[in-house]
Amino acid sequence: MSMEHEHDDESESGRAGTFGDYGGQYVPEALMPALQELEDAYERYVLENEDGFMDEFRERMRDFGGRPTPLQRADRLSERYDREIYLKREDLLHGGAHKLNNALGQVLLAKYMGKERIIAETGAGQHGTATAMAAAHLDMPCEIYMGRTDVNRQRPNVYRMRMNGADVNPVEAGSGTLKEAINETMRDWATTVERTHYVIGSVVGPHPFPKMVRDFQAVIGDETRTQIREQAGRLPDSVVACAGGGSNTMGTFHAFVPDDEVALHAVEAGGSSLEIDEDAGLAPNSATLSTGTDGVLHGAMTKLLQGTDGQIVESHSVSAGLDYAGVGPELSHLVETGRVVPATVDDEAALDGFHRLSRLEGIIPALESSHALGYLERAAGPAGETAGGQRPRDEDLGDLVVVNVSGRGDKDLETVLEETETRDLEAAPDVEVFDG
């Protein structure tokens, strides 16, 4: 499906780059001309397919990325939940996650814009590895900023980025995770903006990033919408996706937003608790849509995890890819208007979801995607077996449900083994056997 006709999401106020009260461009002055330049390039190349940009993007996503990804009927989950469950298999995209859709789109765009260098932030390393792959594929120099803590706990992804020729710069500041990596990438960009493009990794940041990243990811929902009609003969009753920054969420939901009969469920990381410890500056969760308050972070007005003074708190999730104190401004808007329903799934229920899909369907999902599967269990699972989380059994999933499996879980095996040993999980195998 093409994007050329989708100019319908400007806010009521008419100001460009906002979604209702959310979005905007809260960045240092030095970056404003670059955002203007990017907006022009986005409109020309992405929206209007100038010089055949979108044709080349789609061709590369097919030949290099492996698109389209399948929509698969999950037979045993369908049986367990007594309804039709379909899985959108973004875990089968090159690199093992949906991240390549955006990374390849932006690196190609940078090339069309005549930029000479790519920078990106990464948390767990998924966006960093996707960007490094795209940069190698398109022959662009690439530097990735990654918090020191994440570098230490995600060695394999650091190696993958280096294998693809990217430089990885550890960020020592703060807690050494995604938030600090974004800060440092913005500082690099403010210094090198004239020849460098910043490939932001989610539907966050200043306009035009939230729209542009959404449009590159919208292929997930576009394919799903066509596939479900072919395979099930109609649109789904509900679509479920996990939400951290929200790129797989918006990518999956975007095509369905106008379909009022399709319920959209954004599943956030409930972590270990939904309370914020303001004195310690910690939120033991990443449930921004469910519990956050309005504020400005990393260039946009959106929902945030923050203390009452306005200091941003450190988020937490067992899934590094959901571990972020902000969320895309469009998702904040869609939650505010009631179009998207947020829910939270705690660490334990997500781990259970991970094991259940691995056992029942032979698919090892990313811990991020496992939150969507944990939600499915709670909302549709056998009565009396709900495994923690905020919402009670939810009947509005309907008879035909699509869950986006945003990535594969190979990267998470170590974390899952560690976390599983300390818990009594319903769906987990005996992990003792894994010990050397």
Next chain:
Amino acid sequence: MTDAGGSPVDEYDSDVEAAIREHHPALITYITAGDPSLADTKAYVEALDRGGADLIELGLPFSEPVAEGATIQAAINRALEAGTTPEGFFELVADLETEAPLLVMTYYNMILQYGAEPDVRPFVERAAEAGLSGIIVPDLPAEEADPLREACDDTGLDLVFIIAPTTEGERLDRIMSHVSGFAYVQARLGTTGARENVSGATHDSLARLSEYDVPKAVGFGVSEGDHAAEIVDAGADGVIVGSALVDIIAAHGPTGSETASRGVASSDAAAALEAKAAELKRGARRGADTITDDHEKQPEPEQP
């Protein structure tokens, strides 16, 4: 306000503009409030005031300072670890009696969150009440500034905008037509932080801005009296120094927790800050004298 220079303050739009025009070439200093404590900040601000600062920027720390280099990031971390809050900051400001007008430099979210609901007005009203003269927000470009500008206009505060090396053409015209207090000229691309020389971009920027009759002060990378001289010679009305002062504060502690050594570190730091301010002010004056020698004229006062 001081009466040095002889012109009545009401000749200018604000006491911020007056401070720059009347003390030309002006020295503007930045330190982070609460680094390493609000009590220390009080002593440091008074020292800078004695040393010759004509305007003093106080940073209200925010956890995600994307425009700052390593030096000021570290200062902000120290201030946050010391428990600095907006209310503590305002109490400090209310308690200060300086010749130099005070400005707050902070990030937009801190301004939005001060009241019960996200809204800029409670912060601006409290800032005016505490005696601040202006606000600088490094992550608020002119395009997003209307709500804050209106609140500042209503309370008589200046909202100072930053002009970057990349600010050109129509945007430059638009921002310069709204200058309030002074134009904060960013000397180079990148973040704050002391540098060893004055960048070529500074000279380019000042040349580009020479046609606009507004006070221009140059910051980002200025650390020595000689820099100040060169920048004023190139046409600036003032220099802004931050990281070089924060370095002095960092070098003096806190090294121990004992009150006695802390007090000594604090008074040593105050003396060093006063001396540094004096060096920078002398440098700025030297730059202005060069202009006088070279061009046989005094720096231009504002046109009536």
